[in-house]
Amino acid sequence: xxxxxxxxxxxxxxxxxxxxxxxxxxxxxxxxxxxxxxxxxxxxxxxxxxxxxxxxxxxxxxxxxxxxxxxxxxxxxxxxxxxxxxxxxxxxxxxxxxxxxxxxxxxxxxxxxxxxxxxxxxxxxxxxxxxxxxxxxxxxxxxxxxxxxxxxxxxxxxxxxxxxxxxxxxxxxxxxxxxxxxxxxxxxxxxxxxxxxxxxxxxxxxxxxxxxxxxxxxxxxxxxxxxxxxxxxxxxxxxxxxxxxxxxxxxxxxxxxxxxxxxxxxxxxxxxxxxxxxxxxxxxxxxxxxxxxxxxxxxxxxxxxxxxxxxxxxxxxxxxxxxxxxxxxxxxxxxxxxxxxxxxxxxxxxxxxxxxxxxxxxxxxxxxxxxxxxxxxxxxxxxxxxxxxxxxx
Numbered sequence: 001x002x003x004x005x006x007x008x009x010x011x012x013x014x015x016x017x018x019x020x021x022x023x024x025x026x027x028x029x030x031x032x033x034x035x036x037x038x039x040x041x042x043x044x045x046x047x048x049x050x051x052x053x054x055x056x057x058x059x060x061x062x063x064x065x066x067x068x069x070x071x072x073x074x075x076x077x078x079x080x081x082x083x084x085x086x087x088x089x090x091x092x093x094x095x096x097x098x099x100x101x102x103x104x105x106x107x108x109x110x111x112x113x114x115x116x117x118x119x120x121x122x123x124x125x126x127x128x129x130x131x132x133x134x135x136x137x138x139x140x141x142x143x144x145x146x147x148x149x150x151x152x153x154x155x156x157x158x159x160x161x162x163x164x165x166x167x168x169x170x171x172x173x174x175x176x177x178x179x180x181x182x183x184x185x186x187x188x189x190x191x192x193x194x195x196x197x198x199x200x201x202x203x204x205x206x207x208x209x210x211x212x213x214x215x216x217x218x219x220x221x222x223x224x225x226x227x228x229x230x231x232x233x234x235x236x237x238x239x240x241x242x243x244x245x246x247x248x249x250x251x252x253x254x255x256x257x258x259x260x261x262x263x264x265x266x267x268x269x270x271x272x273x274x275x276x277x278x279x280x281x282x283x284x285x286x287x288x289x290x291x292x293x294x295x296x297x298x299x300x301x302x303x304x305x306x307x308x309x310x311x312x313x314x315x316x317x318x319x320x321x322x323x324x325x326x327x328x329x330x331x332x333x334x335x336x337x338x339x340x341x342x343x344x345x346x347x348x349x350x351x352x353x354x355x356x357x358x359x360x361x362x363x364x365x366x367x368x369x370x371x372x373x374x375x376x377x378x379x380x381x382x383x384x385x386x387x388x389x390x391x392x393x
Contacts, residue, residue, distance in 0.1 A: 063262075087214040096336055103206050104331040104338040107221040111296035111345040138243050139313040140190045143235045148186065149179035151231045162226035163201045163330065171227060186232050193318035199229035201340065202329040202350065223329070223350030233352035241356055249310060250359060253366040256378040257355040266377045270384070273373055277386035286384035294379035295358055296346040300324040303347075303361050310360070323353075 052069070059066040085092050086099045093099060152175035155168045171178065189195055203224040211218035241259075244250055250258060255266035277284040291297075300321075308317055327348065328340040347354035347361075358378070365381070366374050372385040 083208065083213045085214055086216060087212075092214060096334070097338075100331040100333055100336050100338045103216060103219065104204065104329065104341050106216045107204055107206075107331065108329055108341040108343050110221075110293050111298070136247070137311045137313055138240070138316060140236070140316060140319070141239060142190075143183055143186045145180045145183040147235060148183045148231065149175055151234055152179055152182075155227065155231075160203075160224050162224050162229070163203050163332075164198050164226045164228075166227055168227050182228065182231070186235065189232070190315070190319065193315060194322050195229075195232075195319075197326055199226050199232070200323075200327045200348075201226070202327075202343075202348065203332040203337075204329050204349075205332060221349060223348065224332075225348065225350050230352055237352045237356055244310075244356075244360075249363070251363055251366045251376070253369075253374050254359060254363060254376045256376070257359050263377060266375055270375050270382055273386070274384070280386075281389065282386045283389050284384060284386040286382055289381040289383065291379040291381070295349060295354065298346050298358060298361050300345070303357060306360050306363070 055069045056066070059069060083099075085094045086102060088098070088102055152171050155172045157169035157172050159168055161167050205222045205224065206216075206219040207222050209218060209220045245259065255261040255263070255269075274284050274286075303324075304317055304321060307320060312320075327343045329343055330340050331338040347357045355378075362376060365376060369383060372383055374381065374383050
C-alpha cells in the first residue's frame with residue numbers, strides 16, 4: 001500500500017482543516033465540515049478504485065502479481081521482527097537467545113507428534129503403493145549449462161541469502177562466468193548421489209500469523225535455503241515433473257502443484273459433482289479434512305518407497321535418500337542465530353522439490369476413498385458422496 005498515498009490528489013476546494021470547521025461550533029460550520037468530509041471520503045474511494053484498477057490491469061495473466069496485489073489490499077503487517085516475550089511451559093521469558101532456541105526446537109520437531117502416534121520402524125517395509133507397470137524407469141539426465149545460466153539470470157537479487165551467505169546479486173551478475181562450473185557441480189551430485197551439506201541447512205524466520213503473541217504455535221516458519229540449492233532443485237524438479245505429467249502419474253483427483261491445475265479447477269470439479277447430485281434429487285454429504293503439519297510429517301522412509309514404486313532408478317533413490325539426510329535448520333532473527341538442530345522428518349519448507357514430493361507422498365490417498373468421491377489440494381481434502389434419498393431411510 002506504500003504506493004497508494006502518491007496516487008491520491010484532493011481538489012483544493014475540499015482541503016478545509018477539520019479544526020477550523022469545528023472551532024466555531026456553529027451549525028453552518030458543522031454542516032460545511034460534514035460536506036467536506038463526505039467529499040473527501042468519496043474522493044479517496046474513487047482514487048483507491050482507480051489505483052487498484054490500474055494495478056490489476058498490469059497483472060494481466062500473471063497469477064503471482066494478481067495475488068500480491070490482493071494481499072497488498074489487505075494491509076496486513078508482515079514484520080519478521082522477533083516479539084519481546086514467549087511462553088515456555090508455565091513461564092514467560094524475554095531473553096532473546098532463549099526465545100530463538102525454543103522456536104528452533106519447536107519448528108524442527110513439528111511433525112514428530114504424528115510420527116509418535118503412528119510409528120514406522122526404520123527397517124520395516126514401506127506401506128504398499130499402487131504399482132505402475134506401464135511407467136518407464138526414471139533416471140536423472142545431465143543438466144545443461146544453458147538451463148542453469150537462464151536460472152541464474154532470472155534470480156531475484158533482492159531475496160535474502162541463505163546460511164552460506166552467497167549473495168544472489170553476485171550470482172546474477174556473474175552468471176555467464178559461473179554457470180558452467182556450477183552445472184558441473186550439479187551433475188557431479190547425480191554421479192555421486194551426494195548433495196553438499198551446506199545446501200541442506202536452512203535459516204528459519206518465525207512469522208507471526210495471528211493470535212497470542214506468547215504462543216509459539218501462533219508462528220509460521222519461513223525457511224530460507226541457499227540460493228544454489230534452489231537453482232539445483234529447480235532443475236531436478238523440472239525433470240521429475242515432466243516425467244510424471246507425461247506419463248500421467250498423478251491422480252486425477254489431485255490438483256495442487258501441477259501445471260494446468262489450480263484451486264479454481266478443483267473447486268469447479270467438486271461443485272459440478274455436487275450440482276449434478278442435486279439435479280438428480282440426490283443427497284450429497286461431504287467431510288472436509290485439513291491435515292495439521294502435513295508437510296512436516298512426511299516420513300522419508302515411506303516417501304522413498306513411493307518413488308521406488310514409481311520406477312525411480314537405484315541411483316535416483318540413493319540421491320533422494322542423501323537429499324533427506326543430515327538436514328539442519330537454525331532460527332535467525334534480528335542478528336541472532338540459534339544452534340543448528342537436525343530435521344529428520346518432512347519435506348524441506350521453502351524448497352522447490354518439497355511440494356512435488358508431497359504430491360507423490362499423498363498420491364495414493366484417493367484409492368482409500370472406495371466408492372466415495374475425493375479431491376486433494378495440497379493438505380486439504382474433501383471426501384464426499386451422493387445417492388438417492390431413499391437410501392438414507
